[in-house]
Amino acid sequence: MRLNHAEISGMQIAFPPSVGVVMTMVVDVHNPNGYDVAIRAMRGQTVLANRYTIPLDFRAAGDGIWLASDATTTVRIPMTVPIDLAILLLRETYMTPSVAYRFTGRADVTASRTFKIEKDDYSVDESGFFARNQLEIALSGIPH
Numbered sequence: 174m175r176l177n178h179a180e181i182s183g184m185q186i187a188f189p190p191s192v193g194v195v196m197t198m199v200v201d202v203h204n205p206n207g208y209d210v211a212i213r214a215m216r217g218q219t220v221l222a223n224r225y226t227i228p229l230d231f232r233a234a235g236d237g238i239w240l241a242s243d244a245t246t247t248v249r250i251p252m253t254v255p256i257d258l259a260i261l262l263l264r265e266t267y268m269t270p271s272v273a274y275r276f277t278g279r280a281d282v283t284a285s286r287t288f289k290i291e292k293d294d295y296s297v298d299e300s301g302f303f304a305r306n307q308l309e310i311a312l313s314g315i316p317h
Contacts, residue, residue, distance in 0.1 A: 175201045176276055176299030177247065181307035185253055193253035194311045196227075198276050200248050200297065204240040208285045211237030215250055217278020217297070222265065225258055229278055237283055263308050271302040 177199040185195045198219070204210045215231040231250050240246040254262075266272050280295045 174280065174295065174297040174299075175203075176297065176301055177201050179274060179276070179301060179303045181254075181303055181311050183311050184256075187253070191253075192256045194256065194259040194308065196252050196254050196303075198229075198250040198252065200250060201245050202240055202248050203245045204242055206242055206284070208242050209239050210242075210285075211239045211283040212248060212280050213237040213283055214281045215278050216281075217276070219252060219277075220275045221254070221258070222262060222272055223275075225262070227252060227254060227258070229276075259308060259312055263305070263312055266305050266308075270305055272305055272308065273300065273302050275300045 180197045180199065182195045182197060185193050187193070196219070202212070211233070213233055213236070215229060217229045219227045219229060221227065229250070229252050231252070238246075238248055240248075262272060275298075277298045278296070280297070282295055
């Protein structure tokens with residue numbers, strides 16, 4: 174697994190009542206096997222600006238996100254940045270064009286559509302930056 178980039182794509186209102194900014198980790202996953210593999214879940218965390226931790230607990234719908242054999246597939250993993258943290262980040266990074274993050278986690282996979290052999294703990298530990306203005310656009314209209 175290799176982190177391609179992260180995207181900030183807007184606001185999310187959820188139930189129970191919560192408001193946050195949608196952050197999507199875009200990960201390129203290479204499946205070197207001669208059979209398809211599915212990602213069932215990912216657990217881990219993202220650390221923003223080297224100090225704010227957001228837990229990740231992603232569960233794929235159905236029987237998972239299937240990755241073709243001997244190919245690289247781009248997988249999008251959504252997470253929510255709480256609104257108060259997003260506003261704090263916007264204020265703290267006022268003089269910088271980007272926000273650093275580190276994405277660490279483990280994926281649970283299923284090998285083969287036929288045999289459905291489960292294997293857990295494939296890891297990812299990658300760092301990157303997203304443009305601060307993505308956060309600013311997502312938060313536009315929210316009083317800071």
